[in-house]
Amino acid sequence: MTTARESSTGRRTDQDGPTVVRRSGPVLLSEVAAHAGVSLATASRVLSGSRSVGEPHRGRVLAAAQELRYTPNAQAQAVARGASNVVGLIIHDVLDPYFSSIAGGVMREVEERELVVFLASTHSDVDRELEFVQTMRSHRVRALIICGSRTTDRAHNERLVHELEGYAAAGGQAAVISQDRLGTHAVVPQNRAGARELGRELVRLGHRRFAVLAGPRGLLASRDRLTGFREGLAAEGVDTADLQVLHGDFTREGGERLAAQLVAEGSTATCVFAVNDVMALGALAAFRAAGVRVPEDVSLAGFDDIAPLRDVVPSLTSVRLPLAEMGARAAQLALDTEPQTTSQTVRVDAEVVLRDSTRRLA
Amino acid sequence: MTTARESSTGRRTDQDGPTVVRRSGPVLLSEVAAHAGVSLATASRVLSGSRSVGEPHRGRVLAAAQELRYTPNAQAQAVARGASNVVGLIIHDVLDPYFSSIAGGVMREVEERELVVFLASTHSDVDRELEFVQTMRSHRVRALIICGSRTTDRAHNERLVHELEGYAAAGGQAAVISQDRLGTHAVVPQNRAGARELGRELVRLGHRRFAVLAGPRGLLASRDRLTGFREGLAAEGVDTADLQVLHGDFTREGGERLAAQLVAEGSTATCVFAVNDVMALGALAAFRAAGVRVPEDVSLAGFDDIAPLRDVVPSLTSVRLPLAEMGARAAQLALDTEPQTTSQTVRVDAEVVLRDSTRRLA
DNA sequence: CTGTTAGCGCGTTCAA
DNA sequence: TTGAACGCGCTAACAG
Numbered sequence: 001m002t003t004a005r006e007s008s009t010g011r012r013t014d015q016d017g018p019t020v021v022r023r024s025g026p027v028l029l030s031e032v033a034a035h036a037g038v039s040l041a042t043a044s045r046v047l048s049g050s051r052s053v054g055e056p057h058r059g060r061v062l063a064a065a066q067e068l069r070y071t072p073n074a075q076a077q078a079v080a081r082g083a084s085n086v087v088g089l090i091i092h093d094v095l096d097p098y099f100s101s102i103a104g105g106v107m108r109e110v111e112e113r114e115l116v117v118f119l120a121s122t123h124s125d126v127d128r129e130l131e132f133v134q135t136m137r138s139h140r141v142r143a144l145i146i147c148g149s150r151t152t153d154r155a156h157n158e159r160l161v162h163e164l165e166g167y168a169a170a171g172g173q174a175a176v177i178s179q180d181r182l183g184t185h186a187v188v189p190q191n192r193a194g195a196r197e198l199g200r201e202l203v204r205l206g207h208r209r210f211a212v213l214a215g216p217r218g219l220l221a222s223r224d225r226l227t228g229f230r231e232g233l234a235a236e237g238v239d240t241a242d243l244q245v246l247h248g249d250f251t252r253e254g255g256e257r258l259a260a261q262l263v264a265e266g267s268t269a270t271c272v273f274a275v276n277d278v279m280a281l282g283a284l285a286a287f288r289a290a291g292v293r294v295p296e297d298v299s300l301a302g303f304d305d306i307a308p309l310r311d312v313v314p315s316l317t318s319v320r321l322p323l324a325e326m327g328a329r330a331a332q333l334a335l336d337t338e339p340q341t342t343s344q345t346v347r348v349d350a351e352v353v354l355r356d357s358t359r360r361l362a
Numbered sequence: 363m364t365t366a367r368e369s370s371t372g373r374r375t376d377q378d379g380p381t382v383v384r385r386s387g388p389v390l391l392s393e394v395a396a397h398a399g400v401s402l403a404t405a406s407r408v409l410s411g412s413r414s415v416g417e418p419h420r421g422r423v424l425a426a427a428q429e430l431r432y433t434p435n436a437q438a439q440a441v442a443r444g445a446s447n448v449v450g451l452i453i454h455d456v457l458d459p460y461f462s463s464i465a466g467g468v469m470r471e472v473e474e475r476e477l478v479v480f481l482a483s484t485h486s487d488v489d490r491e492l493e494f495v496q497t498m499r500s501h502r503v504r505a506l507i508i509c510g511s512r513t514t515d516r517a518h519n520e521r522l523v524h525e526l527e528g529y530a531a532a533g534g535q536a537a538v539i540s541q542d543r544l545g546t547h548a549v550v551p552q553n554r555a556g557a558r559e560l561g562r563e564l565v566r567l568g569h570r571r572f573a574v575l576a577g578p579r580g581l582l583a584s585r586d587r588l589t590g591f592r593e594g595l596a597a598e599g600v601d602t603a604d605l606q607v608l609h610g611d612f613t614r615e616g617g618e619r620l621a622a623q624l625v626a627e628g629s630t631a632t633c634v635f636a637v638n639d640v641m642a643l644g645a646l647a648a649f650r651a652a653g654v655r656v657p658e659d660v661s662l663a664g665f666d667d668i669a670p671l672r673d674v675v676p677s678l679t680s681v682r683l684p685l686a687e688m689g690a691r692a693a694q695l696a697l698d699t700e701p702q703t704t705s706q707t708v709r710v711d712a713e714v715v716l717r718d719s720t721r722r723l724a
Numbered sequence: 725c726t727g728t729t730a731g732c733g734c735g736t737t738c739a740a
Numbered sequence: 741t742t743g744a745a746c747g748c749g750c751t752a753a754c755a756g
Contacts, residue, residue, distance in 0.1 A: 025444075026502070026532035029750065039727045044751060052725055069528040074500040075437045075446060076749035079732050082387075084437060086480075086501075094462045094469065095669065104456050107483055116497060118448075119481040121469055135478060138436040139448075140388070166431040170388035281673050288675075307457065308670040311643050313650075391734065401743045406735060414741055438733035441748050 027070045036064035047072060078140065087331070088118045088136035088144040090129060096251075096278060097306040098323065102147050102177060105327025113335060115142070122148065124250070126156045133163045137172065143334035146184075147177035147327070149221035149250075157181065175334040177326055179220050185333035186345045187326050191221055191303075192228035194319040194350025195275075198301060199232020201352050202271050206361030207299060208238055211269035213258040213279050215250035222250060225275045225303055244269060248279075255279030259286035270299060270361060277302035277309060277318055284312065284357075295359035305353060314356035321350050389432045398426035409434060440502065449693070450480045450498035450506040452491060458613075458640060459668035460685065464509050464539060467689025475697060477504070484510065486612070488518045495525045499534070505696035508546075509539035509689070511583035511612075519543065537696040539688055541582050547695035547705045549688050553583055553665075554590035556681040556712025557637075560663060561594020563714050564633050568723030569661065570600055573631035575620040575641050577612035584612060587637045587665055606631060610641075617641030621648035632661060632723060639664035639671060639680055646674065646719075657721035667715060676718035683712050 033043035038057050046053045046061045047070075053061075064070070078084040087110050091099040103119065110117050118141060120132040129146070136144050144167065150157065164174055164182055173185070180186035202210070212229060215222030230240045246261060248254035255274050259282065262272065274280035280302030287294050294300050294314055302309075305320035329346055337344065395405035400419050408415045408423045409432075415423075426432070440446040449472045453461040465481065472479045480503060482494040491508070498506050506529065512519065526536055526544055535547070542548035564572070574591060577584030592602045608623060610616035617636050621644065624634065636642035642664030649656050656662045656676055664671075667682035691708055699706065 024533060026499075026749095040750085041727060041729095041752085042725085045726090048751075054725055057726085069524075069531075071496060071499045071528065071532075073441070073502060073749055074497075075440045075502055076732090077751075078437045079435070079441055079734085080749075080751040082732065082751090094456065094466050095459075097457075097670075100456045100462050103481075104483075107456065107481070111482070116480050116482065116501065118478050119469070120473070120478065121466075134433060135436075137388075137433045139478065140435060140437055162431075166433065169431075170433075171386065285673060308459075308673065311647060311670065311674050313675050388733095402734085403736080403743055403745095404741085407742090410735075416741055419742085435733055438748090439735075441750085442733075442735040444735090444748065 026073065027068045029072065032061065032064045032068055032070045035068060036060040084140045084142055086116045086118055086139060086141050088141035090120050090122060090132050090146045092124050092148045093121050097308050098276070098278065098304050099147065101307060101323035102327035105324035106145055106331045109328045109331035126153060130159055130163060133160065133167070137167050141172065143331070144172060144174040145177065145330050145334055146174065147330070149219050150179040150181050151220060152218040171339050173334040173337060173339060175330040177330050180345050183343060185337065185343045187330045187333065187348060188345060189321050189326065189348045190350050191224040194352065195225040195228030195303065196232040197352050198273070198319050199229040200236050201354060202301065202358060203233055203236035203238055205358060207271040209269045211244040211246065211262055211267050211272045213255055213272060213274040213283055214245055214247050215254065215275055217247055219250060222275045229273055250276060250279065252278045252282035255282030256286045259283035260290065263287070263290040263292055271358065272298055272300050274300065274302050277304045277306045277316070280316055281312065295357050299358040301358050317355045317358040318353055319350045320353050322348065388435065389430045391434065394423065394426045394430055394432045397430060398422040446502045446504055448478045448480055448501060448503050450503035452482050452484060452494050452508045454486050454510045455483050459670050460638070460640065460666050461509065463669060463685035464689035467686035468507055468693045471690045471693035488513070488515060492521055492525060495522065495529070499525070499529050503534065505693070506534060506536040507539065507692050507696055508536065509692070511581050512541045512543050513582060514580040533701050535696040535699060535701060537692040539692050542707050545705065547699065548707045549692045549695065549710060550707060551683050551688065551710045552712050553586040556714065557587040557590030557665065558594035560635070560681050560714045561591040562598050563716060564663065564720060565595055565598035565600055567720060569633040571631045573606040573608065573624055573629050573634045575617055575634060575636040575645055576607055576609050577616065577637055579609055581612060584637045591635055612638060612641065614640045614644035617644030618648045621645035622652065625649070625652040625654055633720065634660055634662050636662065636664050639666040639668045639678070642678055643674065657719050661720040663720050679717045679720040680715055681712045682715050684710065
């Protein structure tokens with residue numbers, strides 16, 4: 001066996017052996033063409049499946065490609081073709097079932113079209129969100145999907161809109177899953193209406209004194225759900241002036257902390273509404289730890305109806321959102337809409353699902 | 363406002379207004395250069411942060427880039443530079459907490475290096491796994507991470523190895539999280555040892571009659587855990603000849619179905635080992651539905667110690683795997699190893715965590 | 725139907 | 741330090 005070093009150009013070493021092909025770096029189309037004895041153009045045509053290929057040649061190119069283990073350079077293809085086949089997806093956290101369910105829906109739709117997805121998680125950091133949008137722009141993603149509640153942070157919103165305008169101007173399609181505030185396509189869960197209906201149902205169960213475990217004040221999803229919940233209570237004749245509202249993180253830990261606080265304060269609420277399910281799960285754990293029984297001592301309701309809810313006892317009352325479908329819908333909006341079209345908004349209904357965690361009061 | 367149509371080339375329309383720039387498609391580096399009155403090369407230098415830049419120029423380029431909202435074309439950069447900044451990640455399912463935890467770890471490591479991740483989910487379909495490896499190769503990912511148990515499917519393994527050899531030959535780095543069978547770097551959870559220790563602990567709790575809810579027969583993770591479990595029982599003097607083993611899907615539904623079957627058959631086992639936590643969760647639901655109490659009527663243990671376990675009652679005995687760290691470690695192996703180096707294997711210990719779902723027998 | 729040629733957007737060498 | 745020119749791997753006009 002020869003120990004001949006390869007030429008510094010990193011190209012193939014010419015040897016007299018049969019087909020001993022040592023090389024560094026991927027196989028090139030030009031090599032396939034040469035190996036098949038045709039021009040680069042014809043090789044490109046048969047492998048790109050474009051059109052018109054002579055049968056003596058066609059087969060030889062295919063054979064050469066297979067033998068050489070040729071894999072086209074998607075990046076170069078995208079540059080030459082002027083359009084990439086990747087979709088960007090920005091979420092807060094893969095570990096959060098809310099986001100992973102949506103991601104699942106997006107990916108199903110994306111993979112169906114033989115595209116690839118860039119996934120980035122902001123961990124609720126607005127600066128990272130902005131960075132990722134830039135990164136996605138840079139990679140010329142043909143569609144960009146941003147999910148996660150918008151906030152009242154005007155400065156951030158403006159920068160984001162600015163960035164998205166640049167993206168759109170360059171021919172990119174974007175869709176958000178949350179509130180319709182960015183001038184892009186939008187899949188908008190009916191947070192307010194859903195929470196309103198939940199409020200009404202809970203009052204109908206006989207509850208009058210409520211506490212709400214809310215997210216950060218600037219988070220629109222939390223805000224909308226709180227507003228809707230208030231409306232629901234009011235619609236059923238409950239005075240919401242003294243509604244107890246605690247603000248914390250939009251996470252399991254947030255819910256845990258707030259519920260503990262509720263217990264410590266000796267809240268007299270008979271029913272607690274956590275504005276999302278992960279917070280509700282945290283609250284459930286805190287109540288359990290404090291010896292407060294759900295629903296005997298206090299009723300508990302969440303929002304989103306995430307998958308892990310299936311495995312908790314008592315089963316948790318929630319407001320169902322078709323998460324996977326929302327993701328899929330957003331992907332459709334971004335992928336199947338003609339550029340230069342006015343952006344569309346898809347409203348998604350939320351449905352109250354009463355379960356064991358909310359009891360009927362005597 | 364003029365309604366002048368853009369030229370068919372889609373380039374900028376020359377107008378006399380101040381800086382009215384209508385164009386289609388992204389802003390180009392050449393435009394930034396022109397706008398700054400410098401050559402393309404200098405513009406490239408300052409924006410790529412390479413070196414030596416005159417201060418009259420440097421500033422003007424930066425200003426022009428900002429004004430024009432220039433975003434470099436990462437694809438073209440990758441082609442010109444000969445190296446991309448994307449990492450490929452192949453998992454089975456984003457919705458499965460096992461995989462999303464690992465994905466979280468991978469992404470943390472990847473984002474720390476200012477890289478991007480391509481995420482693909484196979485839904486346990488080996489053909490899709492192979493397709494995705496090709497796709498990732500095609501996109502010239504600088505690192506590829508494949509997670510999910512290997513199988514005994516020789517044909518598939520060979521094709522996969524073949525594909526990965528091509529990837530490696532082209533200079534790519536790959537790491538698997540599962541078994542070390544692909545000739546790549548590997549992060550290998552000690553499934554067998556973990557299950558063995560679990561078996562011993564359960565016997566020490568007084569159990570003698572066990573049932574195992576296993577995954578598909580060809581799945582190595584399931585097989586290793588079953589083997590280890592057997593060894594653990596045997597080590598404590600339990601005869602495993604008549605160990606009851608049921609095979610099903612490696613999913614929550616699989617666990618649910620098998621547990622229901624166990625109940626229907628009137629199993630006399632006092633302790634059930636589900637080879638992974640999602641199966642255990644499904645089993646728990648099935649037992650609950652059948653009126654079989656855990657752990658009073660039967661003890662139950664799982665494997666992986668996934669996050670959602672926190673919220674189930676009774677708390678589930680499991681074998682802890684540091685999922686996020688495993689993902690991070692795999693990313694490190696693939697990203698921080700010099701190409702042409704022999705592939706490394708990192709063994710990851712699994713730790714038994716006894717909780718309420720497994721009771722001590724009288 | 726095929727090969728030649730000119731791009732795609734950018735990095736980088738080479739002189740100047 | 742700067743700019744002209746070439747190269748990256750591939751697609752798509754254009755002729756033949």
